[in-house]
Amino acid sequence: IATSQGVRVGHYRLLTTLTDPSAHPACELIRLYHERWEIETAYAELKSTILGGRVLRARTPAGIEQEVWALLVAYQALRTAMTDATDSIPGTDPDRAGFTVALSAARDQLILAAGIIADTVIDLVGVIGRHVLAQLLPRRRVRTKDRIVKRAISKYNARGPAIDRTTYKATISINMLTTDP
Template sequence: MPRPGQLKSSSCERLSDRIAVGVLTRAFPPELVDEVVVQCGRVEQRHRLLPARVVVYFVLAMCLFSGQGYEEVARLLTHGLERARRWDRAWRVPTTAAIGRARLRLGPEPLKELFARVCRPVATPQTAGAWYRGRRLVAVDGTTFDLPDTEANAAFFGRPGSGRGQGRSAYPQARVALLVECGTHAVFAAATGPLTIHERSLGARLFSALQPGMLLLADRGFTGFELWRDAAATGADLLWRVRKNVVLPVVATFDDGSYLSEIVSDSDRRRRADPIPVRVIEYTLTTATDATVYRLITTLCDPTAAPATELAALYAQRWEIETTLDEIKTHQGGPGLVLRSQHPAGVEQEIYGILLVHHALRDLIHHAAHDADCDPDRLSFTRTLRVVRRHVTDQAALSPLPAHSRPHPDPA
């Protein structure tokens, strides 16, 4: 006897097997989602209206259509499916409560595993703006997400001070650290936690994703001997801005104006035990109203292989991670973004869903830029987002195709 929601023919399939997230299914094909669901132990013991695969796609759609209610997102996922074939039992849109319970059953682990499997740097050697002298440019930074004001979220994540003498912030906040490929804005490593964990500590959890051949850019918030030592131990090169009060003795000077120095642990500052050699580049950026002194330290100690003027100009690429955060929080999430999850596990699930959707969009942009032989920065993220949202509803009734045979919408 066929299960509820199945066709009665020998070639039958559940209606839920037909659900896809339009062009996003290219990045997250159903067979991969099924593998992740099995690996994380989320396979259903009985047929449900919302099996685990559907819930994964629902979370992705929820993070694509920020601001839409649960039931409306479910309608977008299944638009047209009822009329596509004759099912044994008609599809009904799950209630908000049912979707909430399904998300709770799924948990964050399948989304985190999907992120670990899919999200990688995407630039090829031909990608414009992604490289410096053969090194892949990447950046690290932290941010926060506002959360619904529930007891569970406040207890786990905490609240920031208002900074205006008015007590605590209206919203609990989750802290997130990211590694981003500068040339493509692809997020390829992430860590989440409560506000009590400093972004430096979260950032250190990402260093396992660094590799030789990368050049990691970081701002002053990531200054620290142990952090530098651990990042450099991965084999990646580093170019970090440091605060002006960091002691950097001149060991040797170079013709390009940079100089060789060394950094030591704060605990060994007097003895200067086990110093790490660094090269220092100092310069001033002057505007009509201000003059800012920049101090950079780098593992690239040969000025002939990496001239100071090139590194000073290169540091501006660190701002690509700021642009990436703006894409995620302002454009994909919407102005004044507050996540919708009421519990910490749902918050983590939602954050990884947001990052998965952003990576799929950025991978799509990279493919389009490659086909057009142009810099990915020249293609609009906002327009790509609009195109993908349209394609989700247009393609919801189509059976997912293999990744190599699905066309790319033109986001230009």
């Protein structure tokens, strides 16, 4: 990994159950490895964005289960709309679709009760997708640092070495070293 602060070289051993190199090239698996923390974004979108920090309202286990399933269905519908939108422009990374943009567009559609009668023509991009495409996020930075657990917010300075929170643009170069059997 190369940044303005220098170059970090590391050796990685890729262990996987995906054994067909033509279907799952090692370079692609290594590239995808850097996106492994995306699930944290999904949790934040469910907890903070959709729920807005509120707690579930149901008071029974069955009600909570129903509410969780409803949240997951809404989340999946929004993610599907976002993916359909980015897929409509070849080469657009789905990570550039803004979840809050899609959620706001969906809420506006519900409030306006617009588009509730389906036409015979299926528009995969739709209103939500057009909002997403109009406000694409910048390309994601490559993660160059190990994941760490954040300290709880405190009004007192933490003891120990200061945490460098500076971000640097990085490029990753991958050299595949293979041995002949």
